[in-house]
Amino acid sequence: MNKIVEVLPDKAALIERSLAVVLSKMHTAIQQSDRCTIALAGGGTPKPLYEAIASQDLPWDKIHVFWGDERYVPPDHPDSNQGMARQAWLDNVPIPEVNIHPMPTDGANPAADAEKHEAHLRKFFKSAAGEFPQFDIILLGIGDDAHTASLFPHTDALQVQDHLVTVGNKDGQPRITFTAPLINHSHCVIFLVAGSGKRPALAQIFAPDADPLTYPARLIQPQGELWWLLDESAGQELEIKD
Numbered sequence: 001m002n003k004i005v006e007v008l009p010d011k012a013a014l015i016e017r018s019l020a021v022v023l024s025k026m027h028t029a030i031q032q033s034d035r036c037t038i039a040l041a042g043g044g045t046p047k048p049l050y051e052a053i054a055s056q057d058l059p060w061d062k063i064h065v066f067w068g069d070e071r072y073v074p075p076d077h078p079d080s081n082q083g084m085a086r087q088a089w090l091d092n093v094p095i096p097e098v099n100i101h102p103m104p105t106d107g108a109n110p111a112a113d114a115e116k117h118e119a120h121l122r123k124f125f126k127s128a129a130g131e132f133p134q135f136d137i138i139l140l141g142i143g144d145d146a147h148t149a150s151l152f153p154h155t156d157a158l159q160v161q162d163h164l165v166t167v168g169n170k171d172g173q174p175r176i177t178f179t180a181p182l183i184n185h186s187h188c189v190i191f192l193v194a195g196s197g198k199r200p201a202l203a204q205i206f207a208p209d210a211d212p213l214t215y216p217a218r219l220i221q222p223q224g225e226l227w228w229l230l231d232e233s234a235g236q237e238l239e240i241k242d
Helices: 011-033 047-054 081-088 110-125 180-184 196-205
Strands: 002-008 036-040 063-067 069-071 137-140 165-170 173-178 188-193 225-231
Touching (some): 002 011, 011 036, 011 188, 110 165, 173 180
Parallel strands (some): 002 225, 036 063, 036 137, 137 188, 188 225
């Protein structure tokens, strides 16, 4: 694993730097395999990044967009990660609809919808049972409790090793989420973290020793590159060790 940690002066600098990294990874993937697969994060931090990507002149027909997790709500719901990304980015560029791969949340059975999305991923990536596909880029954030995607502390989703997609649980509310092993097979994982409220979580995530079931972002140790892009408010007290 190649781990890169950068602390940027403020949120604007964080977005500018993350845009540069994402665009570089997109272009490399397209050069190498004629497409780029990217999984998006929800939350407020990446929204300006998506707005910035929307202003770029990119080969949209070669970019395939997924999500690392999704709340179990319709796409037009205010809490939908898909809805946010469409509003900020996807509805504003000529990307083919077939290149957008949302997690299904329109059934009444989160487990069945997780299985449905796993089947979709296996078909798209042509990966056999027991194999994990490789995304080019997976964007992640963290919560104040050190969760990432919908991998919450001390939940069953943290233990799933043999699936690509599973059901997460946030205070009894179901989510659909990538599993840690799927995330860890990515070519490049990029965490975007802003705000002083994230300092306690980051201290545990970067600590030499801490329980990953309590601080789930510690589970993310990809075989490719791991980027931590932090603003000064989040990262100023961090003791960064490889």
